[in-house]
Amino acid sequence: xxxxxxxxxxxxxxxxxxxxxxxxxxxxxxxxxxxxxxxxxxxxxxxxxxxxxxxxxxxxxxxxxxxxxxxxxxxxxxxxxxxxxxxxxxxxxxxxxxxxxxxxxxxxxxxxxxxxxxxxxxxxxxxxxxxxxxxxxxxxxxxxxxxxxxxxxxxxxxxxxxxxxxxxxxxxxxxxxxxxxxxxxxxxxxxxxxxxxxxxxxxxxxxxxxxxxxxxxxxxxxxxxxxxxxxxxxxxxxxxxxxxxxxxxxxxxx
Numbered sequence: 653x654x655x656x657x658x659x660x661x662x663x664x665x666x667x668x669x670x671x672x673x674x675x676x677x678x679x680x681x682x683x684x685x686x687x688x689x690x691x692x693x694x695x696x697x698x699x700x701x702x703x704x705x706x707x708x709x710x711x712x713x714x715x716x717x718x719x720x721x722x723x724x725x726x727x728x729x730x731x732x733x734x735x736x737x738x739x740x741x742x743x744x745x746x747x748x749x750x751x752x753x754x755x756x757x758x759x760x761x762x763x764x765x766x767x768x769x770x771x772x773x774x775x776x777x778x779x780x781x782x783x784x785x786x787x788x789x790x791x792x793x794x795x796x797x798x799x800x801x802x803x804x805x806x807x808x809x810x811x812x813x814x815x816x817x818x819x820x821x822x823x824x825x826x827x828x829x830x831x832x833x834x835x836x837x838x839x840x841x842x843x844x845x846x847x848x849x850x851x852x853x854x855x856x857x858x859x860x861x862x863x864x865x866x867x868x869x870x871x872x873x874x875x876x877x878x879x880x881x882x883x884x885x886x887x888x889x890x891x892x893x894x895x896x897x898x899x900x901x902x903x904x905x906x
Contacts, residue, residue: 709862740819754798
């Protein structure tokens with residue numbers, strides 16, 4: 653049985669001019685039928701499923717709907733249409749700086765993020781040294797979090813998410829941060845997480861990462877599902893051809 657099923661999921665944003673015209677003008681326009689809203693479908697009819705231990709790579713240009721889809725999968729957003737069924741605990745690294753307090757120390761933020769993921773103080777006490785060691789932040793644990801570089805912050809977030817071993821792990825461009833040595837270490841950790849049975853979704857602009865790590869790939873374009881399946885190399889090749897301008901999006905979806 654699939655641990656994650658996404659069936660015909662569509663997510664719509666509705667925008668209007670209310671914030672620009674004020675309440676009085678809004679009421680007048682509603683009464684006269686002169687109030688207009690704009691619908692924007694960030695994702696439309698996306699379908700995929702993952703078994704325990706599988707890793708899905710999601711590819712697509714900026715504005716493809718990748719991050720919005722991840723927010724729906726993680727439970728932050730509710731789909732406008734379609735259904736998402738998930739089992740087990742979820743750790744999502746969508747915005748690396750979110751969930752941290754710049755005024756607190758690195759150590760305090762580690763416990764804060766752990767609490768947000770639903771882990772007990774006792775569990776974090778057991779895992780803390782391992783998390784800090786992996787993130788390479790032993791010399792910084794008593795410093796204010798705001799003094800860390802963006803790479804350090806992402807290393808801490810990645811370490812907490814991976815070392816607590818969730819059932820479903822969602823990573824949005826996390827493996828692209830940090831220096832080359834940490835990227836290699838994080839990729840090695842990803843293999844370990846997958847082998848331990850965690851189901852993982854990775855959004856990455858690095859097709860090489862997707863080829864190396866993922867057993868399935870989902871290609872999105874302007875919210876539409878272009879391709880999906882286990883032919884990771886083939887789909888990545890076609891996506892590269894699209895980026896190079898030698899393959900149209902219409903032909904890619906055939």
